[in-house]
Amino acid sequence: MVFSSLYFLFLYLPIVLIAYYITPLKWRNLVLLVFNLIFYAWGEPVYILIMFVSIGIDYTHGMLVDRCKRSGNDRGARMAVASSVIFNLALLFFFKYWDFIAGSLAAVGLNIMPKLGLSLPIGISFYTFQTMSYTIDVYRGDARVQKNIVNFGTFVTLFPQLIAGPIIKYKDLDEQIDFRTHSPEQFASGVQVFVVGLAKKVLLANNLGMLWDAYKALPVEQLTTAGAWLGVAAFSLQLYFDFSGYSDMAVGLGRMLGFEFMRNFDYPYIAKSITEFWRRWHISLGTWFREYMYIPLGGNRVSKPRLFFNLLLVWAATGIWHGASWNFLLWGLYFAALLILEKAFLLKALQKLPALLQHLYTLFLVVVSWAIFAVEDFGHMGGYLKAMFGMAGGGAANDNFLYYLLSYLPMLIISCVACTPLAARLWRRLPERSMRLILPVLLLAGLIFSTAYLVDATYNPFLYFRF
Template sequence: MVFSTPLFLFVYLSLTLLLYYAVPLKGRNLALLAVSLFFYAWGERIYVVIMVASTLIDYTHGMLVERCKARGNDRGARWAVASSVFFNLALLGFFKYWDFLAASFQAVGLNFMPVLNIHLPIGISFYTFQTMSYTIDVYRGDARAQRSLVNFGTFVTLFPQLIAGPIIKYKDLGDQIDSRTCTVEKFASGVQMFVIGLGKKVLIANNVGMLWESYKAMAPGDLTVAGAWLGVLAFAIQIYFDFSGYSDMAVGLGRMLGFEFMRNFNYPYISRSITEFWRRWHISLSTWFREYLYIPLGGNRCSKGRWVLNLFLVWAATGIWHGASWNFVLWGLYFWVLLLVEKFVLLRWLKRAPGAVGHLYTLFFVLVSWTIFAIEDFGQLGEYLKVMFGLGGVPLIDGAFKYYAANYLPVLCISALAATPLGAAVYRRLNVRTAHILGAVLILAGLLLCTAYLVDGTYNPFLYFRF
């Protein structure tokens, strides 16, 4: 079940909110746990057992870590943390990477691993990272072990951010799990944020995504330079509004239930460097890798060679986290190289250059990165990149480009404006009364329009389900 469906909007969410606010305060976590498990089981059925097992194992490991620390047994606490991390990585590794590794080995003649055709559990990359951070936080003293199994289960299974993040660390949410305040203002803010995210997903991402699908399906001989760039621009818009829209919906749902989740995107396409881009894109993942991998490896407080290695490991992990395919590894290492070049050469120059130069530079290399990200087959990827850079005598423009550019121009222009903070800045300058009235009208209109699209449309993918 995804958020952008009539079933979720008008059945599941309505019943969940009725139940949540009908039960006493002390029973709300239990109610949330029940509806969250139902939400996950709706899409995964038997795989909900994996989530329950993960919850039980990390709950007991957290208690064990705290007990060992209280008794001065630091070695035992470290073993408990290591055991928890090993279990979570083994779980993620088996379901997400077994078939990938088996196929890779078989491609070079090594047949010791059979391809099992394992179904990837939805959201496993997100909830394993969340539970893994729990025992680490308890060991570091950043959080106390959760005594209530119900409360810990609520943290792991919380349906607003269960299947696509943002990745919430226990130390940031633990206090809210134990006690939170639900107000009319917070609920209204949640509704507003949810509908904004729904609009991003349904009205922009779904529409522009069809343009990318058209260009991705073309044979290399049918592509033109302008068409190839238009196609990858469409993918860049689709993935941003798809994922940031889903994150906004998660934040909005959290507020409706009294939670406050971290912001996952901060207008990344206005960045003036790749370094800045990654401070604004998928913030929860970047933060997780920095706190639980980069800094423990030594961060930048080490020799230059070791720092380069640390950065390599982080970006290789970032790439493979996104999917079990070699193009994702290449995508991660592509950013590793760009960030090294910026650190040693470009950043000083970019800071002195006009802002437009930084924006164009960043957008160029980000668009190339999305090409690597979107096309898993290396043969097709190579052909598409050749066309983008005008190699092989391909034409610059054709009738198909003119047709698609004309038809998608309105939504592309809306997307370009919506990817900047301009609209939010204008809204903040309105007086309170005007802002409230206009906000209510836009939210109602947005909900009605999204509903009409969902009822009538059939193209409604969610890109991050496979991650």
């Protein structure tokens, strides 16, 4: 089940909210746990068993870590943390990377691992990282051990961010799991953020996705240089509105239920360097890797060669986290190289340039990266990149490009403005009375138009489900 579906909007969500708010406070986590499991089982009833195993393993490991620390057995606590991390990584490896490695080995003549053909449990990359954070946080003293298995299960399976993030670290929800407040103002704010996210996903991302799909499906010999750039620009905007829209919906749903989740995007396309871009894009993932991998490796407190090696490891892991395909590893290493260059000397040089040139530098490199990210077949990727850099079989431009450009120009303009803070800044300048009058109208219009689209639409993908 996805948030941008009629079943979710008009069946599941109303039932959850009614059941949640008529339940006494002390039983709300239990009710929420039941609905979380229904939400996940809706699409993959078999894999709900993995959820139960994950809850049980990490809950008992957290208790073991706490008991060892209380008794002064630091070695035992570290072993318990290691066991939890190994279990979660093994689970992720088995379902996500086994067939990838088996296929890669078979491609070079090493048929030593059978392909299992298992489908990927939805959201496994997100919830395994979340549960791993629990035992680590308990060991570090950053969070209390959770002794109530229902409360812990609620954290693991929390449906607003279960399958697509933001990646919530246990310490961020520690207090909220046990004690959280509810208010009409918080609920109304959640509805507002949810509807904005829904509109971003349904009205912008879905339409832009059709433009990208048209160019991705073209044989490389038919691509033009202008068309290749138009296609990947559409994908760049689609990915942003798709994922940030879904993250907004998660934040909004969390507020409706009394939770506050971290913001996952902060207008990344206005960044003036790759370093800044990654402070603004998928913030929860970057924070996770920084806290649980980069800093333990030494972070910035090491020599330059070791710093560059740390960045290489972290970004290789970031790339492969996104998918079991070589293009994702290449994508991660691409950003590792750029970030190493910026750390070495490029960032200081960039800061001397006019802001416009800094923006153009960043946008150019990011858009190129999305071509690597989006096209898994290396042959097609190579042809697409060649077309972008003037070696297109179809020439510089053609009638097909002009048709798509003119057809999608209003959508592209709206999307380019919407991925900047301009609209938010203009909104904040309105008198408070005008805001109170206009806001309900805009939200209702967003919900109506999104619903109308979903009623008639057959195209409603969500890009991050495969991660």
